[in-house]
Structures are given as structure tokens and as C-alpha cells.
Amino acid sequence: MAEIQNVVLLSVDALRADHLSFHGYERDTSPFLADLASDAVSFDRAISPSSHTREAVPALLTGRYPDTFANNGYRLVRSSVGDRLSAAGYATAAFHSNPYVSRAYDFDSGFDVFDDNLMLGQNRLVALFERFLNKFVLNKGEYHTRAEEINEQSLGWIDGLDDGPFFLWNHYMDTHGPYNPPVGFDRFSERSVSNSDAQRLYQKSIKEPENVTKEENRLLIDLYDGEIRYLDAQLRHMIDGLDERGLLEDTLVILTADHGDGFDEHGYYTHPRRLHEELLRVPLLVLHPDRDPKRVEKLVSTLSVVPTILAAAGGQDDTLPRDDLFAEIEDESDGSRTVFASATGEDGDVRRFAVRDRRYKVVIERRLDDGEIVSETGFDLHADPGEQEQIREFDGRLTELHDQLYTFGNTRLGTVDAEMEAEKLDSEIEDRLEVLGYK
Known part of the structure; x- marks a missing residue:
């Protein structure tokens, strides 16, 4: 039996499962993930505990229900898997560009290196402003770090490590709107769009969903699928990078998403705080050196990601609400699973x-x-x-x-405390940034 030395968690923002080829989508959006699914334990019915990043990501990183964080201003108020593995002697790093899971909300806890693409400071309002600055001033329209750069940063960090176990978390934003895939990956749309056009269309879908035309709806889906195709290629580079370094033989790799996105199936676009399947059903692939490839139809929750990581690292936490994924596979009582x-x-x-x-x-x-x-x-x-x-x-x-x-x-149910009230004040700043196209 191979010993698990390292853990890699790859999460994707706003990636719905039913737009992936290996989940039956008619377009070839994800050829690499289809190949990866044949080599992994693939969960066909994986459900996120929430429909938006601010509750789904902290749940993914801690294994605890989302209200724990919603009741406390969306801060990371419980120990994360980064905290736990750091305490166990792992080198830890995270790379992403989403300010809502940034150090402004304590998500850097437990990480030796935490690159959230923030440039000016720790304050949460500054974090929101930094995202606006990055989008409109520094990166000529890009409001997030592309997957190619995330891969380069994270693999570079791995190359600089001494001997010893490591935990890496990459969170990719490419499939989050505004959708505008790089040149060469816009194959599903009949025309290319500028960043400003993509932003205007995305804002219209949020603010005026009833006024989005059939042609615009089709374009939004086409661009979204192109972003998936781009991300799929970059995930291939990431997994190949791990393989070239001889790491897949003793590394647990988990790939999933925080939530999906809507395209007017229920009168809205993007991912408002609703609970429809297009928002909750996400991909979940696990590469485990000791587990044969398998397609699993059992209903599971991404809350089981943390218990799975802890089990691979030789630990457990009986206070978590879900068991690890492999224990759930072996559980025969599936008839009443919820x-x-x-x-x-x-x-x-x-x-x-x-x-x-x-x-x-x-x-x-x-x-x-x-x-x-x-x-x-x-x-x-x-x-x-x-x-x-x-x-x-x-x-x-x-x-x-x-x-x-x-x-x-x-x-x-809980109660919304003073920290949540402070968040409501923050929303005034968000509204002003929204006028400038921030959201």
C-alpha cells in the first residue's frame, strides 16, 4: 500500500457538472477531465453544501455546514484543512484570486504561502477595491488570475520545497463570469467578444435577466463552455506537472467545484443564493494511489472532502457531519442516503x-x-x-x-451577528464598484 505523502486540492469556481463531457454534455468541453475520470474515482452525484462561494468554499475547506460562516460575516471561523495539515507538519500553500476567500476574511490561516492576488493590504474593503483595480487598470480587463498563472505559481512553489509532505490548494476562477475564453478556446461561439462586451453582457444577465435575448443566452452559454475548454487544458497541464515530478505515486489529488452557474433555467443567471441542481451539482474526481478507478453513482456531498483528506493524512475528526468519501462508498445503506x-x-x-x-x-x-x-x-x-x-x-x-x-x-438557523451587519455596510462599496462593472 502506497503511503500518502502529499495532498492537492483543485477547486473551480462556478463549474456545473452537467456542462462536462463525461457527465453527458453534448459538447466536447472537457476532454482531459474525461480522461482523468477514467483514471480516478469519479462521483456522478456530488452536491455542494451551498450555491455561492462565500458559503461553499469555507464549507469545502472545513467540512462544516455553510451557516457556520454566514452567521459570522463569512469569515473562516473554524479550523480549515490547511490549519490541520500545517499543524501536522505539512508545508502548505494556496493560490487563487477571489477576494471573498482571501486573507481579508482570514482564509490565509494555516498557509505558509497564500497568494490571493491582493496587492495593497489586509482590509476587506481594500480587497474589494483591489479586485476592481486589477480588473480595470492592471490587467486590461481580466478580473482574475488565469489558470495558466495559477499553475505556474503553484508548481514553482512545489519545486522550491525541501523534503517533506505538502498540501496545495488551487482555486481557479476561469469559469466564473464575465465569460470570455482566451483566443483559441472560443470555438463554441460564432463570434469573439471584447472584455468590455463580455462584462456588459454578464451585467445584463445579472441585473436584467428578463431582457436577455435568446441570442444573448446562447452566447453566454457558448462563452461559458469555451472557458471550460480552456480550464480543461490548464488542468491537464497541472496534472501533467505533478506527474512529471513523480508526485502522483504518493499524492492524493481531489478536483471539484464550489458551485455551478445558472443560464435562465429558473429565471436567473450566474449563482444567486438559490438551491437548484444547476447550482449545487458539481464535479468530484479523486486520484488516490491506493484506489482503483471507479465511477460512483452514490449521492455524496463535498463536505466529505475534508474527512477524506484527513483520513489519507492519518487523522480524523468525529465532530464533522460527513464521513470520508471512501467510507461512504463502502456503506451499504444507500437507500435512504441524503x-x-x-x-x-x-x-x-x-x-x-x-x-x-x-x-x-x-x-x-x-x-x-x-x-x-x-x-x-x-x-x-x-x-x-x-x-x-x-x-x-x-x-x-x-x-x-x-x-x-x-x-x-x-x-x-442561527443569528446574524454584528459582523454580518458590517458586511451590509460593505455592500455599499460593492454597489459602487458594480456600477463600474465590478460584478
């Missing part, structure tokens, strides 16, 4: 909860102040995979799931 997700409403007054099994799904929206139910709906995902036919009267399995979700919500 996963939960949640998202705090944009105004911070409500929280949406979802629970699903292989067939059914229930969504409840509750007020944070008194727990009052605002709405509750069910879906039969076998008969209605697009979640277009709401079920209002529950019976049988839907009743069981509803009761589970109601109980789950009672334990997860």
Missing part, C-alpha cells in the same frame, strides 16, 4: 435549506429572526430533473424528507 445544502438570502433575512436523496428533493425557506417558514416545495428529480414542476402537497418519502429538513433547519 445530503443537505443551504444558502443565506441576499438580504440576510432568510435562509434556504434543501435536502435530497437519489430521487426526491425538498426546499424550505425560513426567516432567520423567528424561524417562520416562508415557502416549502418538493421535486421528483426522476420525473422532473429540471425542477420545473413544484410539488406542494407532500406524502410518503417527500414527507420524510420534509421532516428531516425542518429538523435540520431548526439546528442551523
Whole structure:
């Protein structure tokens, strides 16, 4: 049995599973990931615990439910896998360019090197301004670090290490809007667009989704698919880089996404704080030296990523809500397996909860102040995979799931504290940046 020395976590922002070739998408968006899936343990039904970065990424890094962070101004308020592996003697590094999971929100905790593409300081408002500055002044329209540079930085860091185990986290922003794939990867769209045109179209899809034409909708999807194709090529370079360094023989590699993106399936674009499948179902591939390739149809949560890493590193945490992925594979009691997700409403007054099994799904929206139910709906995902036919009267399995979700919500409502109120003040700055095209 090979000993796991290193851990590499590759997460992608806004990458929905059903736009990937190996998940049945009609376009060849991800030839490398299709190859990788044949060599990995591939989870067909992986569900994110939330639909947007500020709750999904901290959950991914800690293995804890998203409300833990939403209730505390979206700071990383619990020990992350970086903290744990650093304490165990691992060299640790992270490379990304998303200010919402930056050092301004304490995400640098536990990392020896933490490159979040921030240039001026630690303050969270400064972090937002830096992102604007980077987009419009320094990089001529690019608002994030491209995957090619992330790979170069992270592989360079690996090359500079002494002997000993390491943990690397790369978070790629390429599939996050505004969508405008590099030249050569815009093969799915009939025309190229400028960065400013891509930004205008993206902003229109957010602010005026009802006014997006069929042609514009098609263009948004075409550009998004091109971004996936670009990212796929860069992920090939990253995995090849690990292989060329002889690291795949003793390294656990996990590839997943924080959430997906919507394209008017339910009247919105991008990833607002809703809980539809296009936002929650994400890819999940695991390369483990001791595990044979396998396609897994069991329903799993990306909350299991941290337990899987801890198990590979020789540790565990019984306080985490999910088991490691390989223990879940071996669990024979799949008939009643469920996963939960949640998202705090944009105004911070409500929280949406979802629970699903292989067939059914229930969504409840509750007020944070008194727990009052605002709405509750069910879906039969076998008969209605697009979640277009709401079920209002529950019976049988839907009743069981509803009761589970109601109980789950009672334990997860929490209260929004002063830090959240400070975030609301921050949103004024965000609104001003939005006028300039920041969002």
C-alpha cells in the first residue's frame, strides 16, 4: 500500500457538472477531465453544501455546514484543512484570486504561502477595491488570475520545497463570469467578444435577466463552455506537472467545484443564493494511489472532502457531519442516503435549506429572526430533473424528507451577528464598484 505523502486540492469556481463531457454534455468541453475520470474515482452525484462561494468554499475547506460562516460575516471561523495539515507538519500553500476567500476574511490561516492576488493590504474593503483595480487598470480587463498563472505559481512553489509532505490548494476562477475564453478556446461561439462586451453582457444577465435575448443566452452559454475548454487544458497541464515530478505515486489529488452557474433555467443567471441542481451539482474526481478507478453513482456531498483528506493524512475528526468519501462508498445503506445544502438570502433575512436523496428533493425557506417558514416545495428529480414542476402537497418519502429538513433547519438557523451587519455596510462599496462593472 502506497503511503500518502502529499495532498492537492483543485477547486473551480462556478463549474456545473452537467456542462462536462463525461457527465453527458453534448459538447466536447472537457476532454482531459474525461480522461482523468477514467483514471480516478469519479462521483456522478456530488452536491455542494451551498450555491455561492462565500458559503461553499469555507464549507469545502472545513467540512462544516455553510451557516457556520454566514452567521459570522463569512469569515473562516473554524479550523480549515490547511490549519490541520500545517499543524501536522505539512508545508502548505494556496493560490487563487477571489477576494471573498482571501486573507481579508482570514482564509490565509494555516498557509505558509497564500497568494490571493491582493496587492495593497489586509482590509476587506481594500480587497474589494483591489479586485476592481486589477480588473480595470492592471490587467486590461481580466478580473482574475488565469489558470495558466495559477499553475505556474503553484508548481514553482512545489519545486522550491525541501523534503517533506505538502498540501496545495488551487482555486481557479476561469469559469466564473464575465465569460470570455482566451483566443483559441472560443470555438463554441460564432463570434469573439471584447472584455468590455463580455462584462456588459454578464451585467445584463445579472441585473436584467428578463431582457436577455435568446441570442444573448446562447452566447453566454457558448462563452461559458469555451472557458471550460480552456480550464480543461490548464488542468491537464497541472496534472501533467505533478506527474512529471513523480508526485502522483504518493499524492492524493481531489478536483471539484464550489458551485455551478445558472443560464435562465429558473429565471436567473450566474449563482444567486438559490438551491437548484444547476447550482449545487458539481464535479468530484479523486486520484488516490491506493484506489482503483471507479465511477460512483452514490449521492455524496463535498463536505466529505475534508474527512477524506484527513483520513489519507492519518487523522480524523468525529465532530464533522460527513464521513470520508471512501467510507461512504463502502456503506451499504444507500437507500435512504441524503445530503443537505443551504444558502443565506441576499438580504440576510432568510435562509434556504434543501435536502435530497437519489430521487426526491425538498426546499424550505425560513426567516432567520423567528424561524417562520416562508415557502416549502418538493421535486421528483426522476420525473422532473429540471425542477420545473413544484410539488406542494407532500406524502410518503417527500414527507420524510420534509421532516428531516425542518429538523435540520431548526439546528442551523442561527443569528446574524454584528459582523454580518458590517458586511451590509460593505455592500455599499460593492454597489459602487458594480456600477463600474465590478460584478
